[in-house]
Amino acid sequence: MQYKCETKVRVLPDHMIGWRRLRNRLLRGLAFGLLLLASSALFAQKNTIELSPLVARSSVISPMDPQTQISVALVLPLSDAIGAADLVRRLSDRKDPSYKKFLTPQEFAARYGGNAEDFAVLKAWAAANELAVVHESLARTILTVRGSVQRFQELFATQLNNYRDPDGREFYSAVSRPIVPDAIAAKVTGVIGLTNSVQKAPLAKAYKRFGENPVAPADHPEFAGTGPGGAYSASDLRSLYLIPNFGGVTPQTVAIFEQGGFYASDVAKYLQTMKLPNPPVKVIGVDGFDGKVDDNDVELEAVLDIDMAIGINPDVHKVLVYEDGVDAFPVALLDALDQVATDNNAQVLSISYGQDEYLEGDAALAAENTALTQLGAQGVTVFASAGDNGAYGDTGTEFYPARLNVIDPGSQPLLTCVGGTSLFAGAHQSFLGEVVWDDLGLGDGATGGGVSSYWAIPDYQFLVDTTRNGGSSTMRNVPDVAAVGDPETGVAVYSKINGGWIQIGGTSVSAPIWAGYTSILNAGCEYLGEARLGQLNNFAYFTLFYPPLYAVNNGTNGSAVLFGTPGYNAGFFYNNCAGNGSLEGGGFAFQVINMNWVGASGPFSIKTAEVTDSTLTVTWTKSKGAVGYVLLLGRGTDAIHRETFVTKDTKFVFTNLPTQTTGYVEVQAMPGYYSPEGFNFKTK
16 A cells, blocks of 8 residues: 655754853853852852751750760862853754764863862872772762761861751751861862761652552543552553653663662562563662662662663663662761762763752852763753652751742752652543642652742753743742652552562652663664764753644642742643653654754655555655654644654564554655655554
8 A cells, every 4th residue: 555655844942042052051150150159169269068948946865875876968169160151052963063963970070170289189088087989080079078076066166966857867967057167168069978968869649558469440530550559560660651762772771860779679579570671770879878778768778779670671781779778968968969960970960859958058069060071961860859848848848838949959950850640541542641649638749840939040941931831930940840749540560578569659750761762762873873862951841842742731739828929830831740741752753863963864655555454664865965764653632642762774664553544644854854744554
């Protein structure tokens, strides 16, 4: 059967964004300049370290044991922070000569690393004061030292106490602002670890515990999960989100940050039950952590993160789990980010931890941004959760009216922040739709999202109207994208110490889902002769001109009735609940792989399209210079069920198509012959 091709042409609207890019270059340069000046002023004039705002609102439990060992990170600036930030931007600009020419860790250190003499002074100071070096960054921006509480109290002229915050969480912090020793005061821009807000910050939210042998309910009124207990299985998520199946065409490694150990047997049981492969899961201890399992919440978080990454991409080559279960959250996160950058073995990193941005403090936020700048320069795509307590963050509802907060690292501009939705499915895992996750009235949380009080609006957010649904035109808006997070429409995971099979949610689910999915996109790009994606936000916002994400237009992440302050509302286009939308794996993959190209191949044409009851075979002429092709199959009444495929042949066979189905196919030559030919079809 022959079909006449109906050519479709897309034109990228560069004229619409040129002036915005120019404006943002100026704003970004100014922002980094002001940040460096502010950091210099802080240490030159006051020579003190800011306290956590929680100290004044928390009760003292006891002085810390003087012999307790703690870690403190000494932070140095990059030699050219503005140049490094500009490089990250240029790496995503297809018109720039630096496009996708990612650096190695050694190249980044040589070009932008901290001052070598200052770094040597810090090391000598640590040795002279009997502090053990547990982490030193290749880029000479972080030196983490470990010593007794007593030694740090003497060196920084303060007292360290154990505290309990208004929600009952325990932490330790200095009583008064620590004073930076004169010997290092002029060298460092931050000292992190003496004024902590939380020790550990996992975000997973358990909903139902099914035990060791759950039975899936015959009738589930809310959604149609096929996993243990009726929760969503890995195959459910892949079907609902139309995840492509080419994740193994080139090897991909996903890194995951954790604040403690997990039992490999829990992951193995999940994979076996879900009929998934068992790829290598390698644990990397950060700052000497030995992998001990001593926190049930962290163990549950860890197995959830690993399960989701593999469940979405069963063909992932390897999962690297970066664990630091000893250090306080700000130090653990910072050193793990740096370790991922130094190792340079992963293409994607997922972070499902966080606390309110203002609790981290300026020094920690700036230090994380430096580490994320290096990861961006090396082409690592980073995802972080948006938080699980709605627009109020961890501490906003301790006040009335409630205060609005966003969490770190989710608000960092050099990563992709992932919000949470309620996901509804029909029979045979058919997608019914998503709304904003908001169970605040039931005590089961809501997706984080809002406006940063620290970071200026990044250039990619100039591409959309961030104010349409109540966001900011001047500050960073979060989240960027979304996926399922509602515990009531949650996923199944297994953790023996937490009771067996559990239905679980939180943006701890949505972030690793996107990480696993992006590893598939990277596999397809590299298979077709392209570089990996790097910063995903440059695609997540630009593709809004041809919407390839599921729209999440209904719901809110707050309640004025309960807390006296409204949250943010969903709505058409960008919103501070679900960002640009939820994961529609087929259409987004086709757009992103097309947008990632460099160069161009020659024209081609469809030769034949043969249809049987459940099979569609398409052949086309060879495109001169093409190294491969990407295909989009759309089917259904509105062709909204879109799937993406890659091949190096000039023939492709689509199988298992439902009978009496209409749809269309587009074939795109790679690199970038940007006049895709398409045709309509109907199975018999």
